[in-house]
Amino acid sequence: MTWLITGGAGYIGAHVVRAMTDAGERAVVYDDLSSGIAKRVPQGVPLVTGSTLDADLVARALAEHEVTGVVHLAAKKQVGESVEQPLRYYHENMEGLRVLLSAVTEAGVRSFVFSSSAAVYGMPDVDLVTEETPCLPMSPYGETKLAGEWLVRATGRAHGLSTASLRYFNVAGAASPELADTGVYNLVPMVFEKLTDGAAPRIFGADYATPDGTCVRDYIHVADLAEAHVVTARKLAATAPGTDLTLNIGRGEGVSVREMADLINDVTGYDTAAEVTARRPGDPARVVASADRAARELGWSAKRDVRDMVTSAWAGWVRLHPEAARTR
Ligand code: UD1
Numbered sequence: 001m002t003w004l005i006t007g008g009a010g011y012i013g014a015h016v017v018r019a020m021t022d023a024g025e026r027a028v029v030y031d032d033l034s035s036g037i038a039k040r041v042p043q044g045v046p047l048v049t050g051s052t053l054d055a056d057l058v059a060r061a062l063a064e065h066e067v068t069g070v071v072h073l074a075a076k077k078q079v080g081e082s083v084e085q086p087l088r089y090y091h092e093n094m095e096g097l098r099v100l101l102s103a104v105t106e107a108g109v110r111s112f113v114f115s116s117s118a119a120v121y122g123m124p125d126v127d128l129v130t131e132e133t134p135c136l137p138m139s140p141y142g143e144t145k146l147a148g149e150w151l152v153r154a155t156g157r158a159h160g161l162s163t164a165s166l167r168y169f170n171v172a173g174a175a176s177p178e179l180a181d182t183g184v185y186n187l188v189p190m191v192f193e194k195l196t197d198g199a200a201p202r203i204f205g206a207d208y209a210t211p212d213g214t215c216v217r218d219y220i221h222v223a224d225l226a227e228a229h230v231v232t233a234r235k236l237a238a239t240a241p242g243t244d245l246t247l248n249i250g251r252g253e254g255v256s257v258r259e260m261a262d263l264i265n266d267v268t269g270y271d272t273a274a275e276v277t278a279r280r281p282g283d284p285a286r287v288v289a290s291a292d293r294a295a296r297e298l299g300w301s302a303k304r305d306v307r308d309m310v311t312s313a314w315a316g317w318v319r320l321h322p323e324a325a326r327t328r
Contacts, residue, residue: 001111001237002026002065006052006100007073008045009036011181012115012171012222016071017045018179019226020233028065030058031074040179052096055103062107069111069237070104071229072097075144078185079119079282082141093144097151105159111236112152113229116165118218118250118287120146128290131167131246138282153244160241164232169218169250169289171225173309179222180316187217188310191261192317195270196324203257205279208286214257216286218250221304221312225249231298250289251302260306267310268324 003020007013008029013036020027021042029041032051041047046065050057052074061067075093076082082089097114104112119142120135137143149165156163172188174180184193191201206213228249236243261274295301318325 001068001233002028003069003071003233004028004030004061004065004067005071005073006030007036007075007115009033009038009040009047010073011179011183012168012225013073014040014179015175015222015226016073016229018042018175019223019230020071021045023230025230025233028061028067030061035183037182052100053092055099058100058103059107062103062109067107067109069113069233070100070109071113071115071233072100073115075115077141079139079141082139082144086140089140089144094147094151097148101151101155105155105161110162110241111233112156112161112163113232113236114148114152114163114165116149116167117142117145118167118169118248118289120149120167121287123284124287127286128252128288129248130290131248131293149246156244157242162236162239162241162243164236164245164247166228166232166247166249168225169220169248169287171222172219173221173223173304173312174316175223175226175312177316177319180313180319182320187257187260188264188313189317191264191274192268192314192324195264195268195272196321200272200275201261201264203261203274203276204283206258206276207279210256210285212256212258215283216254216256216288218253218288219255219260219306219309220250220302221309224302224304228294228298228300231300235298245297247294247297248289248291249294250291252289252291254286254288255306260310263306263310267307268314
């Protein structure tokens with residue numbers, strides 16, 4: 001099989017490309033390089049530079065590389081930005097997906113893996129979120145992921161495509177320092193940035209109904225997440241056309257913001273007390289996956305723990321910010 005990996009020059013996408021090629025699959029990267037980095041694409045993997053909104057380019061890429069499966073990660077993913085720019089998010093994430101799926105059905109591609117998000121659940125009021133927990137996204141970003149799942153499933157049914165939507169929980173870490181996340185939009189890099197600046201990391205609220213009052217999340221190592229894509233892609237390639245899977249990709253273990261901040265101090269050698277600030281609007285108290293369905297359907301479960309995530313993310317951070325190591 002040859003897999004077209006959209007967004008394959010991005011943080012998560014580059015890990016997926018690497019996991020797929022390590023597993024012996026052929027990969028082609030399709031990325032508009034708006035946030036992706038060409039250097040992340042390994043030697044020997046073709047890179048097609050363009051948007052999934054470009055129907056002609058997508059069709060050419062599928063034909064020229066004889067693509068038989070697609071892993072679609074290319075999307076805008078900042079929750080706050082999506083609230084300010086819903087039209088842009090619906091255009092890029094939904095229209096980009098529609099154009100891609102249209103080309104995919106024309107080209108006779110058989111398998112389609114869609115990058116979804118725990119953001120589809122919104123503020124779930126359950127201990128462990130299962131795939132049956134009602135989806136009530138709280139942002140245009142989450143809406144595009146949920147509606148994207150619907151479009152993927154409907155297209156699969158109508159056109160005999162095997163599909164999967166993987167709902168990522170909180171992704172962190174790096175398989176190697178040069179593949180680390182360069183964005184500072186999530187807890188781990190935001191804490192790293194504060195420490196590097198000699199400032200106190202911020203905890204957005206310590207008055208939640210959780211054991212230590214801070215929000216609880218399910219952090220998953222990006223290398224584990226990438227491996228879940230490989231197993232999913234192979235499973236789809238081996239299943240009957242029209243099969244659809246919707247899977248949480250998490251570890252099923254809750255870690256609080258305070259626990260994460262303490263662990264980061266421990267790993268980095270800093271000893272900077274975090275400062276509790278006001279709650280960030282829209283943050284749910286607890287979002288932790290039930291990882292049972294992925295284990296059952298894929299025979300996959302995460303192997304790496306939170307310390308692996310922080311240690312590997314820090315190695316990537318120090319590579320980009322050498323002063324972080326020096327100012328200790
Ligand atoms: C974010 C996205 C969510 C997406 C998920 C996984 C938002 C609002 N949500 O979730 O849609 O599904 O990533 O990709 O962006 N925190 C601090 N201090 C900081 C930074 C974060 O206390 O400096 C807290 C947050 O309040 C939250 C937790 O850390 O409780 C994790 O935050 P973050 O990494 O931004 O991810 P989520 O908001 O859980």
